[in-house]
Amino acid sequence: MKVFEYFEQICKIPHCSFETDELREYLVWFAKEHKFEVATDEFGNIHAIKGEPKICLQAHYDMVCVGLAPNLELVNDGEFLSAKGSSLGSDNGIGVAIIMEMMSKFDNLEVLITNNEEVGLLGANGFNGTLKSKNILNLDSEDENGVFIGCASGVSIFASINLSKNEQICQVYEVEVSGLQGGHSGIEIIKNIPNAIKILAKFLAQNSCELVSLSGGERNNSIPVNAKAVVAGVNLSSNEMVKVKSLGEQKVKTLANSKQILAFINAFSQGVRSYDESVGVVLDSINLSIIKQDNDALEIEFFARSMSDEGREELKFQTLNLASLAGFGVRFEEETQAWKPVVSEFAKDILGEMKKINKDAKMVAVHAGLECGVLINRAKNSLQACSIGPNIYSPHSINEKCEIKSVEKISKVVENILKKYS
Incomplete structure (x- = not known):
């Protein structure tokens, strides 16, 4: 699968939160090479459109760097991908890699790859562009059994004392x-x-x-x-x-x-x-x-x-x-708002495709922040969205690993959905 080739390339480029310029340049180049119209903003978000899309694929391109990261040495044991002595960045590099494969295959597609998600959803909160599609498929989830239709609110709290x-x-x-x-x-x-x-x-x-x-x-x-x-x-x-x-x-x-x-x-x-x-x-x-x-x-x-x-x-x-x-x-x-679960027609379509390859799939909410939740709240619920992703274990740690077969499943679901909405 091309997804793993793209992910390997992403891993070669440092992209810790707040240090993402080089990867942004590469992703912009990639989008233009595949004939997308591309816009970036002051927050580092990448918004790309080709043709007359009905779906926007969305992910983020910064990663949590722990251990030896951003110097990533990939380990593939046939079942899982991991990184030697560091976080892997499959959250959300795998999502970006899936999007890249879809960009190479489809002529009607919208893509929003946000920046600095891991440090407060800064890119999604700052995005002021207009989405052409009314359906957002976020690829930042970490459980193949879930079609996520809600997420938590969040806030950073700073307590300080003079010494x-x-x-x-x-x-x-x-x-x-x-x-x-x-x-x-x-x-x-x-x-x-x-x-x-x-x-x-x-x-x-x-x-x-x-x-x-x-x-x-x-x-x-x-x-x-x-x-x-x-x-x-x-x-x-x-x-x-x-x-x-x-x-x-x-x-x-x-x-x-x-x-x-x-x-x-x-x-x-x-x-x-x-x-x-x-x-x-x-x-x-x-x-x-x-x-x-x-x-x-x-x-x-x-x-x-x-x-x-x-x-x-x-x-x-x-x-x-x-x-x-x-x-x-x-x-x-x-500070971000909670994304309250809504069972939309789009979410039902995603769940239907998920169940074709995973009978255990169901609609759920996640106790974490998702960019599509921010985008929906800012659009006053005029968008339909859900989130899917492959099995990722222990993200944000040196024990992070991503299940290879699960990536293949999710990639197939995304491809089938795009065919359905083309």
């Missing part, structure tokens, strides 16, 4: 949690994957440590794999989760508000907040994603998701109040 310091001579240690499983903070939040920042904060509080510095996390939509602190302490020793290295006696500046910082992190409830048993979906969740510190302030970034706008507002309210108790200020950014 005051005390200079003292004391025993200093470097304390680190590293190499954890990690994973997608929406789709995999229900798995109770350990959070490196939470583990580290608990250890430091239990050992009455004073902070010198604290950092951790990789991306706002990933469960943290690594966290590190330099602290003043007494007789600290490693355990199976925490590595301790003595730096000897030193003169350092410790944070006078160490206790309240650690108390805030430890009081925060990581993960699922509510779950709907009747439909088997997480309703509300929040991930403690990243901690950064400079000379004057410490900032903690959270990412909250909800299947309703009301649930998102409640998560914001809860986090604001907890942060206020610990003396943190809070701001909210990159």
Whole structure:
């Protein structure tokens, strides 16, 4: 299949979020080579049209870079694709590769490939173009059993505190949690994957440590794999989760508000907040994603998701109040609305084609953000949309892998749908 050749080419070009220029140039070139009219915008979105299309295929071209990424060394074991020591970027490189194959086959097609989806759906939120088609088929899902017709809202929450310091001579240690499983903070939040920042904060509080510095996390939509602190302490020793290295006696500046910082992190409830048993979906969740510190302030970034706008507002309210108790200020950014499930005629057509190759396929909603949800909300529901995709496991982590046969199935579904709507 050409899909895998295109994906391999994508993997050769660095495309971490915010570092996508080279891949954008390649995709624009590819579209023009296949006689599409192409427009780009200030957000890096690629909008391409050929003929008189009835369907817009949509995906995003940035990836979450973890481990050795963007230097991707592909591994094909015959059943799965993965990358050695890094995230793979099948989310959403495989979707882009499927679109590329369809662009080479069809004369009536619209394509929207958005940018910087993994850092707050920035491309989809910024897109101001006009879609010619009234049907959007998004290829950013990760379960071949699903025809996704709804997704979660999301918001980035930043809690920051000014630092005051005390200079003292004391025993200093470097304390680190590293190499954890990690994973997608929406789709995999229900798995109770350990959070490196939470583990580290608990250890430091239990050992009455004073902070010198604290950092951790990789991306706002990933469960943290690594966290590190330099602290003043007494007789600290490693355990199976925490590595301790003595730096000897030193003169350092410790944070006078160490206790309240650690108390805030430890009081925060990581993960699922509510779950709907009747439909088997997480309703509300929040991930403690990243901690950064400079000379004057410490900032903690959270990412909250909800299947309703009301649930998102409640998560914001809860986090604001907890942060206020610990003396943190809070701001909210990159907020998106929930995409409420609607069973459209277009979704029924997609499900029908899916069932021809997968009898277990059904309409579902996903506890993650999808670009088509943003596009529908902005178009005031004048568009019909759904999302499909192959089986991808542990996205946003070094354990990410994509099932080869599943890619072949989804590619066939997309091709059949385009034939039907041509």
